[in-house]
Amino acid sequence: GAVVSQHPSWVICKSGTSVKIECRSLDFQATTMFWYRQFPKQSLMLMATSNEGSKATYEQGVEKDKFLINHASLTLSTLTVTSAHPEDSSFYICSARRAGGGQETQYFGPGTRLLVL
Amino acid sequence: AQKVTQAQTEISVVEKEDVTLDCVYETRDTTYYLFWYKQPPSGELVFLIRRNSFDEQNEISGRYSWNFQKSTSSFNFTITASQVVDSAVYFCALVSGSARQLTFGSGTQLTVLP
Numbered sequence: 001g002a003v004v005s006q007h008p009s010w011v012i013c014k015s016g017t018s019v020k021i022e023c024r025s026l027d028f029q030a031t032t033m034f035w036y037r038q039f040p041k042q043s044l045m046l047m048a049t050s051n052e053g054s055k056a057t058y059e060q061g062v063e064k065d066k067f068l069i070n071h072a073s074l075t076l077s078t079l080t081v082t083s084a085h086p087e088d089s090s091f092y093i094c095s096a097r098r099a100g101g102g103q104e105t106q107y108f109g110p111g112t113r114l115l116v117l
Numbered sequence: 118a119q120k121v122t123q124a125q126t127e128i129s130v131v132e133k134e135d136v137t138l139d140c141v142y143e144t145r146d147t148t149y150y151l152f153w154y155k156q157p158p159s160g161e162l163v164f165l166i167r168r169n170s171f172d173e174q175n176e177i178s179g180r181y182s183w184n185f186q187k188s189t190s191s192f193n194f195t196i197t198a199s200q201v202v203d204s205a206v207y208f209c210a211l212v213s214g215s216a217r218q219l220t221f222g223s224g225t226q227l228t229v230l231p
Contacts, residue, residue: 032217034218034219042223043208043221043222043223043224044162044208044219044221046218046219049218091160093160093162095162095219097217105150105152105164105167106219107164108154108161108162108164109161110159110160110161111160111161111162113160
């Protein structure tokens with residue numbers, strides 16, 4: 001299989017705090033990981049593309065200083081929401097593309113629900 | 118630019134009925150991949166199928182079948198004899214050319230009533 005995990009699954013935090021979300025590919029190496037955000041009853045919106053060992057590429061309108069992404073290894077990427085505010089409350093989902101797969105399939109983590117009070 | 122359109126926002130059927138979810142895509146690339154994902158209430162996206170642009174063969178997997186028609190740029194998904202557990206949001210998605218990023222449709226909420 002191709003299993004992707006995310007931790008934590010739920011976060012409730014106070015406004016102004018930072019939250020770190022981890023995304024791991026458990027049984028394969030992922031040169032590329034993606035971070036998405038999904039608001040209720042909406043589709044997934046790509047936030048950034050993360051390549052192992054290099055800087056993430058952010059989509060237009062996504063603040064790179066607010067959403068820090070680190071992809072330090074072939075199996076781990078982290079998203080840090082800095083100084084979170086209530087409008088950052090959302091469902092954050094990561095995905096990983098298998099290295100050398102050539103099939104372009106992304107495998108998704110279970111998601112992290114963030115609630116900023 | 119690439120775009121995926123799922124015109125059906127919500128569909129409701131009674132158990133055992135067949136249901137087809139529509140997906141229309143746009144891309145200028147000749148090489149692309151099409152996907153369907155299922156998102157149950159838990160939120161986790163479940164991969165269902167991948168199709169590349171050079172393979173127009175329709176596929177059947179159990180109660181699921183997919184109809185890929187390049188002539189109409191469509192990649193429709195049919196569930197036969199639907200079950201309550203099929204209730205979920207279904208997303209069609211596209212990766213094309215050098216972009217290598219998934220573009221999702223807006224999703225179709227399928228509700229199967231007992």
